[in-house]
Every structure is written in structure tokens, then in C-alpha cells.
Amino acid sequence: MCVFPIFVEKLLGLNPSGLDIMDGINIPSFDRIIADSDLDGLCAAAVLKTYNPEAEVIFSHAALVRSGKIDNLITKSTAMVDLPFHPNCGWYLDHHQTNRPTGEEEDDFIQSGGVCNWEASPSAARVAYDLLAKSIDLSHLEEIMPIVDALDSGKISLQEFLADSPVLQLSRTLSLREEEYMQHLLGLFASKKSISQILSDKKVSKQVSKVANERKLIEEYISNNTKIIDRLALCRLDNSGFHSNGYLVTAWAGDKADACCIIHGYEDGTLDDPRRPPLSASFYANSFLENGQDRYDLSRMATALDPSGGGHVNACGCRVQQPGLESNLEHWLNMWTNRESELALTKD
Numbered sequence: 001m002c003v004f005p006i007f008v009e010k011l012l013g014l015n016p017s018g019l020d021i022m023d024g025i026n027i028p029s030f031d032r033i034i035a036d037s038d039l040d041g042l043c044a045a046a047v048l049k050t051y052n053p054e055a056e057v058i059f060s061h062a063a064l065v066r067s068g069k070i071d072n073l074i075t076k077s078t079a080m081v082d083l084p085f086h087p088n089c090g091w092y093l094d095h096h097q098t099n100r101p102t103g104e105e106e107d108d109f110i111q112s113g114g115v116c117n118w119e120a121s122p123s124a125a126r127v128a129y130d131l132l133a134k135s136i137d138l139s140h141l142e143e144i145m146p147i148v149d150a151l152d153s154g155k156i157s158l159q160e161f162l163a164d165s166p167v168l169q170l171s172r173t174l175s176l177r178e179e180e181y182m183q184h185l186l187g188l189f190a191s192k193k194s195i196s197q198i199l200s201d202k203k204v205s206k207q208v209s210k211v212a213n214e215r216k217l218i219e220e221y222i223s224n225n226t227k228i229i230d231r232l233a234l235c236r237l238d239n240s241g242f243h244s245n246g247y248l249v250t251a252w253a254g255d256k257a258d259a260c261c262i263i264h265g266y267e268d269g270t271l272d273d274p275r276r277p278p279l280s281a282s283f284y285a286n287s288f289l290e291n292g293q294d295r296y297d298l299s300r301m302a303t304a305l306d307p308s309g310g311g312h313v314n315a316c317g318c319r320v321q322q323p324g325l326e327s328n329l330e331h332w333l334n335m336w337t338n339r340e341s342e343l344a345l346t347k348d
């Protein structure tokens with residue numbers, strides 16, 4: 001857990017530290033929120049936006065943060081959530097193991113006036129929600145929070161996944177390629193609309209219907225472009241325009257795979273174009289298996305070649321590095337072959 005000093009210099013309602021002190025919790029002032037573009041990031045941003053409706057929200061992703069491409073947007077009045085740690089922000093909230101700042105980074109950050117809330121929570125939205133729920137009304141998010149937690153921490157059951165509820169469909173509509181839609185959806189969440197009201201919104205229902213109809217196409221493509229190698233489901237979505245999380249691939253693999261590796265993006269892609277991103281790999285444990293998530297640290301694969309890779313031990317990713325995809329795949333498959341010595345999690 002990241003900790004920070006409790007400031008007590010509060011006299012006649014004045015707070016020279018620039019922090020709001022609510023129920024013993026320090027809330028730094030911020031005018032910008034930078035959040036991941038998935039459901040967790042969206043809901044975390046909605047929590048912070050509910051607290052400060054005037055804050056600007058920018059959606060991003062880990063690779064953009066780690067590459068330095070958005071450094072100019074990050075200042076001491078920036079709250080960053082569900083993304084890699086950045087020392088120039090003023091408030092950091094997250095739950096990814098590989099994003100956690102080191103002790104030295106945390107000390108320097110706090111000494112420079114930053115507030116760090118890293119928690120081993122099921123979602124970054126949960127970190128933000130738990131911090132602020134006692135001080136502001138977040139009842140509009142109560143219904144969706146358990147789903148956000150389960151989806152982001154791999155706790156969705158196979159039955160729940162196959163049922164494909166409207167909220168799961170909603171999660172698949174989120175993308176950096178849909179900036180206007182993302183802001184529209186955020187506005188609905190931050191204006192305290194219920195999830196049923198959000199799902200009935202015309203723009204939202206149109207997007208939800210679209211992804212629901214596309215699911216069969218993606219399932220068919222995955223079926224035709226995935227092979228299981230030594231209990232690793234290798235799914236090649238590169239250059240296809242399709243994108244999928246691990247749930248769909250591991251549901252297809254069933255009990256024949258302990259994890260999956262999904263290749264996304266384009267050979268000629270770039271981080272500057274969200275509609276044509278560069279080649280990347282995502283690694284997911286098969287959460288549908290009993291004890292499927294606590295066997296291997298897949299983040300070691302994500303960081304083996306790409307120092308900017310990372311995430312959770314059971315769900316993580318990285319960009320493909322030189323000399324290219326085939327070489328990267330060979331390295332990852334070799335690590336998987338030797339998983340009992342290179343990836344196995346230590347049992348306490």
C-alpha cells in the first residue's frame with residue numbers, strides 16, 4: 001500500500017498544503033484526469049469527475065504513458081488513474097503490480113507534494129471509489145462496481161461471460177478510437193445516471209448493439225486463428241483489425257490451455273494512430289480454470305523484451321520489439337516451455 005503523510009495544518013477552513021482533508025483522507029487539488037480507456041479506467045475517471053466536475057478527462061493507455069508521448073499533459077495538478085506511475089503527476093491511483101512505484105520513487109513523489117494511492121484492489125475504480133464514497137454521493141456507481149471489480153481482476157465466471165450481459169457488452173464499446181463516444185459515456189456516468197439509464201441512451205445502445213453483433217465474427221476469427229501450444233493458446237489477431245481480451249480466447253480454449261497470448265495491432269502501426277496501433281501482445285491466465293490465476297507470473301513475459309510492458313501477474317501486455325514478432329514469439333514460447341522455473345509463482 002502506498003502511504004502518504006496526514007497534513008494537519010488546517011485552520012479556519014484554510015489548507016496551505018493545497019489538499020482537501022476529508023475523513024482523514026488527503027485529496028489533492030486537480031484540474032485534469034488521465035485514465036486508461038477500459039471500463040476500469042472509465043469508472044475510475046467517473047468517480048474523480050463526480051468529485052470535481054470541472055476536471056478535464058483525457059483517456060490514454062499504458063504504452064502512451066511509458067513512451068513519454070503524453071509527458072506534456074502531466075503536471076502536479078493531474079490525477080492519474082489505472083495507468084503506469086508518472087512522477088510528474090500530483091495524484092496517483094492504481095492497482096497493477098508492475099505499475100507500483102518503488103519505495104524510493106514513492107518517497108520522492110510524496111516529498112515533492114504528490115499523493116499516492118496504490119492499493120492491491122480488484123480494480124483502480126475500487127481504489128478511487130473507496131477513497132471518496134464516504135465523502136461524496138457515489139450511489140449511481142454501486143451497481144456497476146462489483147462487475148468492474150470482477151471483470152478487471154479475472155473473477156468473471158464462465159457462465160457470466162457466456163451470458164454476455166449488457167454491461168459486458170458495454171465494456172467492449174470502449175476504445176481510444178472513439179474519443180467523442182468515450183467523453184459522452186463519461187458524462188453520463190459523472191452526471192449520476194444509473195446503469196440502466198446509461199444503457200438506454202441512444203448513442204450507447206447503438207454502440208452496444210454493434211459490439212454484440214460483432215462478437216460472433218470475432219469468435220469465428222479467433223477459432224480460425226488460434227492454436228494451442230503446450231497449454232498456451234496463441235491467438236493471432238495481428239493485421240486483422242480485431243481486438244479481444246483474454247476471456248474470449250480462454251473460453252474458446254476451455255480446459256486445454258492454462259493461459260493465452262493474443263497478438264494485436266499492425267506491422268506498420270504507430271502509437272500516434274489509435275486506429276492503427278503497433279503490434280503488441282497480451283497475456284492472460286485462464287481464469288475459468290480452478291486456481292487458474294495463481295500459478296504463473298505472466299508479467300515476466302510482458303517485461304522480458306519490453307521494459308515498458310507490464311500489468312497484473314495474470315493479465316498484462318507489451319509491445320512487440322525488434323527484431324520482430326517471430327523472434328519475440330520464440331522468446332515467449334521458450335519462457336512458457338520453461339514456465340515451472342521461469343514463471344511459477346512462489347507459494348507462501
